[in-house]
Amino acid sequence: MKATVLYSGGKDSTYALHKAVEAGYQVVVLSTIIPFYKYSMLYHKPSFNVVQAQAYSLGIPLESIGVYDEKLELDALRNLLRRVRDKYGVKILVTGAIASNYQRTRFKAIADELGLELYTPLWGRDPRSYLEELLDYGVRFLVTSITSMGIPLDMLGREITMSDVERLVKLAEKYGFNPSFEGGDAETIVVDSPLFRYKLVITGEKSIVSEFEGYFEPLRIKLAGKNLLL
Structure with a gap:
């Protein structure tokens, strides 16, 4: 099945990508959200130039969206995932969440809304x-x-x-x-x-x-x- 990884360029989203590939998913696009403010409870703030280089190194297309207000974080996720679902035929959302129920419940709610399955291969790791x-x-x-x-x-x-x-x-x-x-x-x-x-x-x-x-x-x-x- 075709999948997208909610990708920040950090260790967790990168390892989740590898585990998704191991599990047999076809990762056809990376989905990156860039908060333009200092602290976000929901997202790791990536360096866009770094993520671009990582996507090139991985050989996987990158789709991104910026968000300027933390009140709009879920709207940004909804809009980005709708785009990759419609453009790439994505059925699975892969995330690197390990222990944050705050993240997982919100990601699952948006995935459910868009008809996507949530895959969290790192959940509960010591x-x-x-x-x-x-x-x-x-x-x-x-x-x-x-x-x-x-x-x-x-x-x-x-x-x-x-x-x-x-x-x-x-x-x-x-x-x-x-x-x-x-x-x-x-x-x-x-x-x-x-x-x-x-x-x-x-x-x-x-x-x-x-x-x-x-x-x-x-x-x-x-x-x-x-x-x-x-």
């Missing part, structure tokens, strides 16, 4: 084992924002490793954040995964707002070749 699974699977990602006490600001702008996972789990026990970043404690950009035909090489600049808030802004994106094992 945060620690999930991060380890991501890295073992070959999903490589950078941290682009931190907005929670306890997450080290030195992680901004660099690729997360297994040793970082150990560190995050220990700090999460102390400070109470979600080590898989569910709920917006931090945001990520995927630079490589098994389905990527090219790696993303991203350079940018950091800005530190406070002892628990910082951001990495991608300024330059290059696509690099990778060796594929056939």
Whole structure:
């Protein structure tokens, strides 16, 4: 069946895409919503240039919509999904929701309204084992924002490793954040995964707002070749 992934370019939506392909769905389009305000309870705020590069690397068309008022977030989702349903014949909506009922219930309501089936392959994952699974699977990602006490600001702008996972789990026990970043404690950009035909090489600049808030802004994106094992 034809599917679309609600795609932010972060680790969760990228891994959900891979799990959907494994499950036999034909992902024919990526659907990206871009909030033009600082905080959104519903969406990860993507860098559009990065998502464009990721879509090119994946070889999957990208459809997007901007939203300028959080009161219109569901309208934006409804309009985007109606577009991809009618244009691409999509029957399945894939999302990377892990533990947020706020997200899942709203995504399901819009999917039901449009006659789409909701597929959430990551739902209920244990945060620690999930991060380890991501890295073992070959999903490589950078941290682009931190907005929670306890997450080290030195992680901004660099690729997360297994040793970082150990560190995050220990700090999460102390400070109470979600080590898989569910709920917006931090945001990520995927630079490589098994389905990527090219790696993303991203350079940018950091800005530190406070002892628990910082951001990495991608300024330059290059696509690099990778060796594929056939």
